[in-house]
Amino acid sequence: MDITFKNVTYIYQRNSPFEHKAVDGLSFHIPSGSFVAIIGHTGSGKSTLIQHLNGLTAPSEGEVHIGDFKLTNEEKPKNMKELRSRVGVVFQYPEHQLFEETIAKDIAFGPENFGVDQKEIERRTKEVIRQVHLPEELLDRSPFDLSGGQKRRVAIAGVLAIQPEVLVLDEPTAGLDPRGQKEIMDMFYELHQQEGLTTILVTHSMEDALKYADHILILNKGKKFMEGTAVDVFSQREALQSVQLDVPEVVEFLIKFEKKIGKQIPFHNQSMKELAEEIRQVVKGVDEHE
Amino acid sequence: MNNSLIIGQYVPGNSLIHRLDPRTKITIIFFFVFIVFFANNVLSYGILVAFALTAMLTSKVPVRFIMKGLTPVWFLIIFTFILHLFVTKEGTVVFELGIFKFYSGGIIQGFAISIRFFLLILVTSLLTLTTTPIEITDGIEDMLHPLKRFKFPVHELALMMSISLRFIPTLMQETDKISKAQASRGVDFRTGPLKERVKAVVPLLVPLFISAFKRAEELAMAMEARGYQGGDNRTKLRELKVTKLDIMGYLIFILVVAILFLTRTYG
Secondary structure (H helix, E strand, O other): OOEEEEEEEEEEOOOOOOOEEEEEEEEEEEOOOOEEEEEOOOOOOHHHHHHHHOOOOOOOEEEEEEOOEEEOOOOOOOOHHHHHHHEEEEOOOHHHHOOOOOHHHHHHHHHHHOOOOHHHHHHHHHHHHHHOOOOHHHHHOOHHHOOHHHHHHHHHHHHHOOOOOEEEEEOOOOOOOHHHHHHHHHHHHHHHHHHOOEEEEEEOOHHHHHHHOOEEEEEEOOEEEEEEOHHHHHOOHHHHHHOOOOOOHHHHHHHHHHHHHOOOOOOOOOOHHHHHHHHHHHHHHHHHHO | OOOOOOOOOOOOOOOHHHHOOHHHHHHHHHHHHHHHHHOOOHHHHHHHHHHHHHHHHHOOOOHHHHHHHOHHHHHHHHHHHHHHHHHOOOOOEEEEEOOEEEEHHHHHHHHHHHHHHHHHHHHHHHHHHHOOHHHHHHHHHHHHHHHHHHOOOHHHHHHHHHHHHHHHHHHHHHHHHHHHHHHHOOOOOOOOOHHHHHHOOHHHHHHHHHHHHHHHHHHHHHHHHOOOOOOOOOOOOOOOOOOHHHHHHHHHHHHHHHHHHHHOOOO
């Protein structure tokens, strides 16, 4: 489903001393099937933005289009439930939403609410537990017996079981150990490609944005600060630093390399192997000159 | 999340009312609550209303914000007024509507009760609007201090109060977050038959309780790690101090009370 924001503004607690613009005149377009990273500091409006994607909040001004659904301040889609069944949201620390006695029941909770029949639910439960790399034997256990990382996987499975077309991830790796972070991100990337999902990832990690996203949106104080491919965005180191954002290590390395060696290697999202080859070429060139 | 309820919400500021000692505010409001019931004619009610409105304007909290915050209370006030119209049968009949007769006593009583109600709510919400929860508990702790002689756990009580006040916004946020997460999984909290809506509360309450217990445990641990020990010899970061401003506050209030007793009808 294509996602379009047209001049979206969201104001918290309007007409009170606490009035506060969380999102301010935001416009962008996300084509169906793309992997988009949204980056910004705490309070930049990321979380408010994603709540518009499945109609949890309606814009104070402007329009949000998600596929055929249209959200404005005046009109909400009548079939909100359908919108929510097609846009799955994994919130920050999703393990906090677990509540059922068994893992199977918790995973089935979403599909049940959306009226999926029992047989299909059973099939999906088995499928998603495998997708999140948990053993099927766990299904009859209580989710509260699990470790933090496992709980998170169960919660993610609960969202996947809804089989959404758009998957929204709000810092899905926060608080996990490095290995867990990589496993979870790889899992989402695999799903994104296999199922042809539109994935929207809210993250603080420039490395993740570089590695997985084909489009990056940077927010600052509720406004769009920058937008483009990883190469477009991360080539502008100074602009990013002006809003206290870092560039990925590769870009940092290339800049230092240029300073030390005096030769420039342009950043084009190269892999580690390509980069090594490029460095070899450059260094060889330097040697031959001498 | 709930934009309309202001009771318990603090609006930062530096007005005269904000700067009053919390004990002064609590004492004045405590007596005001009693005084309200002594007014019995137009003039005495007028004085109370003038006092409350002056306090409200001095506090510099936007009037529109307060009035909007009182919306749920307006309903109650109007309801009491209407109840009095129908139920009180004193005085003369003012007008008739079908089988209903409206008495002058009913109208007057209705007005009087509504004004009392309004004044009580307005003044008490002014307290929380202009005083931080910490100040309020510090004030209460200090005022209850004499009870310590009777082994009343004043400090523990104050601590409990400030902890619960401190965690109200946290719990509200948590509720908001979890209800949004469950709504994304297709729970409908707003529509549908009552039975379904009651059932929809379970996925909200279970996670809330779990996190509340976890939070309590973590807080206890953090307090112990930092060597918390309640009670005697514990010093305070913010010492409460009575200033000229407080004395003026008391004097003005005493004046208002005096005028009230002069103007009210006796006998």
